[in-house]
Amino acid sequence: VRLYDGSSLYAQFKDDDDRFRIEGLLANKDMMFVLNDGGTPTTALKLDAASGGDALFYGDVQAPGIYVGSTNTSYDLYNNGTSYFNGAVTVDDVLTVNGGLNVNGAHINIDAGMSFQWGDSHERIEQSDGHLEFFVNNGEAMTLDTNGLGLGTTDAAAPLHIKETGSTSAVHEFIRVENHALGGTGAGSSINFHHYHAGGGPSGGAKVASITAQNMASWPAGTPSSYSSGLTFGTLHENTFEERMRITSDGNATFAGEVKLADDKKITLGASDDIQFKHHNSGYGHLENTGT
Secondary structure, three states, X not given: OEEEEOOEEEEEEEEOOOOEEEEEOOOOOOEEEEEEEOOEEEEEEEEEHHHOOEEEEOOOOOOOXXXXXXXXXOOOEEEOOOOOOOOOOOOOOOOOOOOOOOOOOOOOOOOOOOEEEEOOOOEEEEEEOOEEEEEEOOEEEEEEEOOEEEEOOOOOOOOEXXXXXXXXXXXXXXXXXXXXXXXXXXXXXXXXXXXXXXXXXXXXXEEEEEEEEEEOOXXXXXXXOOOOEEEEEEEEEOXXXXXXXXXXXXXXXXXXXOOOOOOOEEEEEOOOOOEEEEEOOOOOEEEEEOOO
16 A cells, blocks of 8 residues: 655555565655544654654553563563663662662762661661661661761760670770860860779769870960970779879870889889889899999
8 A cells, every 4th residue: 555645655555474564665754653632633653764763752651561672571671781861760669780880970868767788687877867877787886976986886975986885784895085175285185995884883984094195285376386295194093083194295204103113123214224223022122323
């Protein structure tokens, strides 16, 4: 069956080895499928002759399966190649990626309380109540929030908070790395060791030892041209915490208590061992001048 526009043959229907064949015969002229939508002519499908027969659907496409490149009936939508989505994609079930996942120029957003999880092993990263939580063996092992990073605790009280619970759950040992940004003498950073026992001791636990890198001098007005810092060491004695030793910025060391020597040990003074004091195990000590 041939179709003419005047004397111009533009299309035909024909038999092609027992197959029904529709042909558009004019070069680069599209084939249009137009319907009557409530009295309005509506193009439903266009086959683009100038682009190798690209099909353009003007409405939704519904099919039991859509396959691109090759057929794989295990999936409703299958593309044996590269896909490009110029817009949002919503997945209402599991998204399986058998390879790498690259995200360029955007973020991966998940709902609060949801997590990135590795299989069914319960190792996951989860966000909840302003905390970023890391789980190992289905237990929260690390948490990160505006207060700091907590290891073994779900409530960090310092920039770095490390906690260990005893076997009875009544004893807690934890370490905090804390900053004291006072802007003058005393400013510095500390490693603080804490102990808590539910059966006694100070309420809420106690700082039992501390090592602090501390500013030793008041800063002049404006931007200081130099800094002087040292180390302080503190311990807890009968529920009272005090500084026990200090190494100043010029290398001097001061002790809050006695300096004791074990048997047969000595204190040496001077770069050339000029003076030595030795404690003998027989209960006495002696001072020697070994220099000139």
